[in-house]
Amino acid sequence: MRALLPDLVVNRVQDIDLTRLYRQGIRGLLIDLDNTLVPWDRASIGPDVAQWLQSVQSQGFSVCFVSNGMPERVAKFSADVGIPAVGRAVKPRKTPFRRALKLLGLTSDQCAVIGDQLFTDVLGGNRMGMLTVLINPLSEKELRSTRVVRRLEKRMLRRLIRQGFLSEASVEHRWKGRNGR
Ligand SMILES: [Mg+2]
Numbered sequence: 001m002r003a004l005l006p007d008l009v010v011n012r013v014q015d016i017d018l019t020r021l022y023r024q025g026i027r028g029l030l031i032d033l034d035n036t037l038v039p040w041d042r043a044s045i046g047p048d049v050a051q052w053l054q055s056v057q058s059q060g061f062s063v064c065f066v067s068n069g070m071p072e073r074v075a076k077f078s079a080d081v082g083i084p085a086v087g088r089a090v091k092p093r094k095t096p097f098r099r100a101l102k103l104l105g106l107t108s109d110q111c112a113v114i115g116d117q118l119f120t121d122v123l124g125g126n127r128m129g130m131l132t133v134l135i136n137p138l139s140e141k142e143l144r145s146t147r148v149v150r151r152l153e154k155r156m157l158r159r160l161i162r163q164g165f166l167s168e169a170s171v172e173h174r175w176k177g178r179n180g181r
Contacts, residue, residue, distance in 0.1 A: 007133065026110060028101070030112070032115030032121050091121060115133075115135070
């Protein structure tokens with residue numbers, strides 16, 4: 001259970017308190033792409049997210065995308081915004097995160113993992129001993145396989161709430177308009 005518990009839960013990446021992370025010693029952000037920075041069915045990063053990525057870097061953070069997505073798609077995003085990426089990452093395995101750490105020249109205690117999925121992003125980050133941030137998925141459109149995982153994910157989040165590890169309010173946005181998924 002604890003392995004699935006995120007350190008922080010926010011609605012969107014823009015809601016992350018970066019000053020606080022920096023004060024905690026975080027210098028690197030390993031960020032998921034699909035439904036974290038880009039809606040799953042979109043081919044490019046929106047201007048607001050691109051701007052956020054810029055400001056994150058100007059605040060002293062190094063960024064690396066870590067995505068289970070297709071390498072071509074990941075490479076395109078990477079080139080568009082000039083941020084390194086690890087594609088076809090098979091999160092929650094440790095290998096892609098280790099590759100990202102190497103790319104950034106940072107250690108796991110200096111990095112936070114940011115993503116929209118409990119069983120890939122949060123579990124993977126926790127396995128690495130990194131700070132984990134769960135955000136609400138940008139789009140309801142997803143791969144069929146992801147939709148199955150979402151149901152399980154919801155059950156796990158409910159259990160974490162029942163056990164007092166998470167507040168109902170923190171995941172509230174996640175349930176909204178998602179038709180009881
Ligand atoms: Mg994702």
